[in-house]
Amino acid sequence: MRYRLVMPSYRDFQATPRFESAVALSSDGSMVAYADDASGQFNLMVRPTAGGSPRQLTKFSDNTVRNVAWCPDGRSLVFLADTAGNESTQLFRVDVGGGEVAALTDTPGAQYAAALGDPFSPDGRRLCYAGNDRVARDQDVLVQDLASGEVHRIFAGGGQVWAGHWSQDGSRLSVTEWVDGMSHHIVYVVPVDGGPAVRLTPQAAAPATYWLGPWLPDGSGFLVCSNSGREYTGLAVMDAATGALHWLDSPDWDVEEATMSADGRVIVWLVNVDGASELRARLWPTGENLDTPPLPIGEARRLRLSRDGMRAVMQLSTPTKPWNLVAVDLAAGELRWLTDAVPTAADPNRMVEPELVRYPTADGTLIPGYLYRPVAASGPAPVVMSLHGGPQSAERPTYVGVYQYLLANGIAVFAPNPRGSTGYGKSYQVRLHRDWGGVDLDDWAAAVVWLRSQSWIDVNRIGLFGGSYGGFGVLSCLSRLPDVDWAAAVVFFGISNLVTLASASPPTWRSRVATQIGDPDTDATFLLSRSPVTYADQIRAPLMVVQGANDVRVPRQESDQIVQRLRERGIEVRYDVYPGEGHGFARTENQTRSMSDAAEFLIGHLIAPTNLGVTGKEVNV
Secondary structure, X not given: OOOOOOOOOHHHOOEEOOEEEEEEEOOOOOEEEEEEOOOOOOEEEEEEOOOOOOEEOOOOOOEEEXXXXXXXXXXXXEEEXXXXXXXXXXXXXXXXXXXXXXXXOOOOOOOEEEOOOOOEOOOOOEEEEEEOOOOOXXXXXXXXXXXXXXXXXXXXXXOEEEEEEEOOOOOEEEXXXXXXXXXXXXXXXXXXXXXXXXXXXXXXXXXXXXXXXXEOOOOOEEEEEEOOOOOOOEEEEEEOOOOXXXXXXXXXXXXXXXXXXXXXXXXXXXXXXXXXXXXXXXEOOOOOEXXXXXXXXXXXXXXXXXXXXXXXXXXXXXOOEEEEEEEEEOOOOEEEEOOOOEEOOOOHHHOOOOEEEEEEOOOOOEEEEEEEOOOOOOOOEEEEEEEOOOOOOOOOOOOOHHHHHHHHOOOEEEEEOOOOOOOOOHHHHHOOOOOOOXXXXXXXXXHHHHHHOOOOEEEEEEEEEEEOHHHHHHHHHHHHOOOOOOOEEEEEOOOOOHHHHHHXXXXXXXXXXXXXXXXXXXXXXXXXXOOHHHHHHHOOOOEEEEEEOOOOOOOHHHXXXXXXXXXXXXXXXXXXXXXXXXXXXXXXXXXXXXXXHHHHHHHHHHOOOOOOOOOOEEOOO
16 A cells, blocks of 8 residues: 655644634633634634633624723623724624624724723723724724713823723723834823823923833822833833832833732733743732743733732743633642644644844844744755834744744744844834834845855745735845845735835824834935835845735735836736735635745745746635
């Protein structure tokens, strides 16, 4: 009998299910709500934290659940959802036991966002959220009476303003205005039933971030994660009268999330230590540190705490384990996985762990990056340089199915964190402001020099992969580093023209875009000088472009422009447009198909060049 060797496909490495970044814990800690795509689309789920089967509460096929909060009475949930990736998120309510979904907002074209903390007032009668339904460019703070449906607009000062947390007596709300989402926040305290807002951040203060956390039980202040006066983000209590900061933890790394139990007894927070998440906990107000279980090397997010502070839930991923929900028993110091999302068929024991390396640039700056080396490469290995999005984000040691699939095919992956990335201090992060295609391009060029110095890398087979800002990076490398003989590249919703991108940005993002990228009216000449489309005639490598037709962050015109320029020159470019998808694909099949096609495109050009199809298509599912 003969057996045929069946080669793995990308689908074997796809995480099943995927999780949206949405988690809510019932007040008694017995149930957790979240969104996963086990149904083929991100729907709302609940499951016991002690173990047991999940229940699906929504049955959306076009809508995507983006966030969720548990009502104080424990009997219902409020969640955010958009349609076909349009990011026009609306608020809905559904009973925990199931039933019809009720819309709490319904303003076409407007975008709503629940409060950053628990959106419900302590008595459960009112819901706080932000929305741009008054003027498209301004995001106001609103409070809705859940019994009558009456809505009060309690803060409408202009700009992109977010509701923070309710004080424990329900009389005040913390509010933050994002002048620039990742580097400059202004904090207010707003009386809910009338009265002027009180600004807590001084007018003359240097720009700083203030990520709002819960109020102290006595109402004297609230937690913030801030880099005010510091290089790294620390954990502090902000005085609700003066704005003074009283530091609780000020490491030489960023504190990323912090929360407090409803009884005010326990504070827990996450610290990004050189890319990996660390969990810390402390009793309040004694200051006694609690023992916490060590997290595996990876990233944690969406930290939630029970009312008594003894149970926490969060999402966690490692390089070899996809995103899952975990529960932490703080009393026992134990961590337990609540869900078991795994690669569809690939063996986790054969996954590759990355090495954290640092490479030098021409000015001597050391740039961190994650290097994944194939286990069974015969001879010099090809490598794909993966460029993260954001830019104010970072490559972290989490599970990326396409990396592991490329590695299984003998292709190395290098994922750098150039200047502009988060987690390495304020100066490192803001260095990229109004310098897209400048210092970042220098850092990517230095990455190529470093890769070429590795004896086990095939310098003639270097590919590129990236999405959003990472797609801008890929197109910039292809067009402005033409001396590198790139073997192939894949771009997901990549930015090709900084002027048209800035001009088309959502209205509430205008100030952020001006700070981070530039003003399309006054800086057009400079922005064009940094745009890949300006240098499109220098692109020679085979290219695959993937785009969601409904993308509002990187509109389709960004991909259309670069594809048209390349096709006019006869350059091989495959262009796949997915109807009904936005920025990042919500439907499971679309995510799997697009990533599978992208991986095969790279493998075909880096391992065994073939005619992989260059005409592209509208992908109808």
